[in-house]
């Protein structure tokens with residue numbers, strides 16, 4: 001089935017990714033571990049832009065950016081080149097942002113996503129490095145704020161800005177792209193998407209060949225999907241009324257799910273780019289083979305391997321590999337128990353419970369998962385009890401053993417016998433009839449069948465008692 | 478005491494007395510001075526000297542007082558670039574050169590006056606008023622490191638640091654009759670030097686003799702990881718102090734003796750070249766054909782970089798602030814009131830030169846000229862060991878004479894700016910006097926060949942008396 005894209009939707013994205021797994025900032029030695037720190041404690045003359053301070057390019061940051069470029073199948077530039085982007089804003093301590101301009105570190109790449117009608121290639125225009133500005137905190141709403149506080153802890157953090165071609169044909173594809181990008185970045189171990197402000201997205205949306213509208217600074221993947229949906233609807237209505245969509249910049253109101261024209265008229269900015277004289281070019285072309293070697297197995301490759309090695313379904317492999325942490329979790333489990341059962345338990349059950357609670361897989365122990373699967377496979381607990389144990393651990397903590405005990409899931413032993421009894425009676429109607437007809441020996445046969453089903457967990461006496469109880473409750477024919 | 482002393486003389490005095498005594502006598506002299514060389518005198522200097530006395534004078538500059546240009550960051554000592562916009566700014570860190578000086582035991586006497594943000598040739602654009610020339614107090618001290626040069630000339634410091642973006646060390650050295658070196662770009666870390674034009678400027682030493690320049694270079698030169706443009710060099714500067722120029726091949730670029738040159742300056746420089754010949758050197762005329770375009774190119778590059786470098790002064794984090802109803806109003810008011818006329822002129826011109834539509838016409842063209850100027854020097858210095866020219870085409874001019882004519886002021890830099898474009902080293906040293914005003918000889922060398930420049934300058938000094946002349950007592 002081919003997706004027709006009836007509205008001629010084109011979405012292109014500009015994604016600012018903070019390479020927050022670096023230990024130090026882009027141009028100074030300040031620690032990047034500021035998320036729980038007091039304001040303006042992770043700063044130095046360089047990232048505060050104090051007079052006389054000079055930038056020194058973080059080689060590790062360049063290496064990280066190269067990893068990203070290579071993972072996005074990009075060409076890599078011969079040598080780094082930074083420019084100054086000049087504009088005034090209080091969060092920008094130097095009055096310019098040091099960024100890459102006509103020589104981005106990487107370009108001409110591609111990412112494959114699950115599109116509306118199967119695999120779709122999203123082209124990457126470029127990926128360039130730049131420094132993050134500080135953060136403004138208004139005292140109250142922007143309009144009524146009595147003052148603005150500035151926190152420069154973020155100032156100088158390494159960003160990589162990834163720009164795509166307008167290759168996404170629906171909000172869903174845009175979201176899939178972002179999910180895939182995050183997945184790749186986390187596989188590379190250069191990015192932690194859970195940290196605040198780690199990824200900020202600008203979405204360019206157009207319909208039916210009209211002008212594109214840029215929706216700025218959206219902070220979540222869901223937000224991008226919602227903003228694009230709203231924009232498409234708005235632009236279509238516009239065109240339906242005979243109006244023309246004009247090129248503009250809009251802001252996404254996440255709470256209301258609408259995009260709003262930026263109240264302040266976007267000035268025609270002239271950023272007066274020129275080469276940063278305080279940085280010398282760094283030749284990186286020679287680094288590429290070395291960095292290439294350090295690239296980990298990426299999501300697509302891992303998915304193929306899981307299908308091959310663990311003989312699990314594509315659907316499961318996809319679900320298990322979209323998040324590196326889930327993939328690692330699964331592999332640890334699959335090495336100890338049946339990989340097929342592990343796939344069901346991790347991809348279908350555990351992941352669902354985690355998503356429902358909006359928490360990561362780190363909240364669950366590999367050992368606990370293994371124990372639960374073993375209990376179920378060993379027929380010691382029911383699947384339902386297994387799910388209950390997972391839920392209990394996630395909500396209240398504990399271990400499978402204690403929960404089995406505390407929740408009285410220990411009775412599960414009886415449940416298993418009861419289940420076996422029911423099954424045995426259903427499967428052997430003749431033997432049952434024989435017994436009802438007075439053949440005592442038939443009861444012995446039925447006891448044997450139940451004990452076989454429960455793998456000998458129940459003794460003959462209990463089984464006999466439970467069988468009789470069940471038979472006595474049967475409606476008399 | 479008379480303040481004039483070089484490093485070895487000060488050292489002798491320290492052994493006879495103490496660093497504290499020396500420092501105190503300099504501080505007294507500064508206090509009585511009428512030339513306005515200092516913007517800040519460091520109150521801690523005498524105590525620091527006492528500490529050095531107690532510790533036993535370790536380090537190559539132990540107890541030697543030094544004056545620092547007000548655009549070099551000094552931890553705990555006000556650093557204002559002689560601008561209203563940096564009033565109240567006290568750096569929380571030391572520039573690389575200051576760390577080195579402190580390690581060597583030098584005593585910072587204070588910060589010296591300069592053209593605001595080093596933008597000038599006369600130190601008249603300082604928010605503290607001009608620094609007067611010790612040889613004639615109705616004349617300018619040169620710029621932009623006028624305070625540092627005048628302090629050394631007037632015996633208010635034996636040595637000083639300046640910075641040179643288009644001649645800012647060499648011009649005041651020439652006008653004040655002292656020695657000043659603009660090292661090869663990359664020789665001295667700029668970390669802590671408040672940027673005017675990053676790709677052109679270097680910190681440079683000023684002193685009464687070439688030996689002191691070498692001594693300072695041995696302390697402040699060398700690689701610093703905090704400045705990406707810093708280069709690893711192996712030069713031991715004091716080894717260059719050899720009185721021998723018998724093998725020296727000197728090039729004399731005709732373009733540097735052009736229209737507007739003062740005849741007395743011209744003849745003093747030719748006398749100097751003749752002396753080198755007598756000492757065994759040879760000389761020939763050489764052409765640096767792109768010289769006429771260098772001045773414009775240098776100013777365009779400098780102003781473009783300045784427009785960006787000075788963007789950080791917005792009243793938000795430090796220095797002067799003029800409040801406004803919102804941030805943009807506050808920032809523009811702060812800048813409107815905080816910067817002087819010349820700084821604003823250069824920011825505006827630089828902003829213009831980088832603007833869309835003009836960027837190629839001005840900035841990019843200037844970069845192309847820069848490449849050509851650099852090639853001129855490369856070719857000439859392939860043939861010659863060094864080049865000799867007048868540092869300034871004229872001796873120190875009168876205060877106020879050019880203050881309303883920026884173009885005339887820019888033109889005064891015609892012989893110094895090409896050197897910054899090319900990034901080569903160049904020294905200015907006294908080579909004569911006219912009407913009681915010093916004349917500077919400029920010796921230009923190959924990239925990272927400060928040794929030849931210093932050897933030539935040292936030999937000249939050893940065979941002349943110009944550097945021993947002092948202005949009449951100005952205190």
Ligand SMILES: [Zn+2]
Nearest residue numbers: 028030044047
């Ligand atoms: Zn920092």
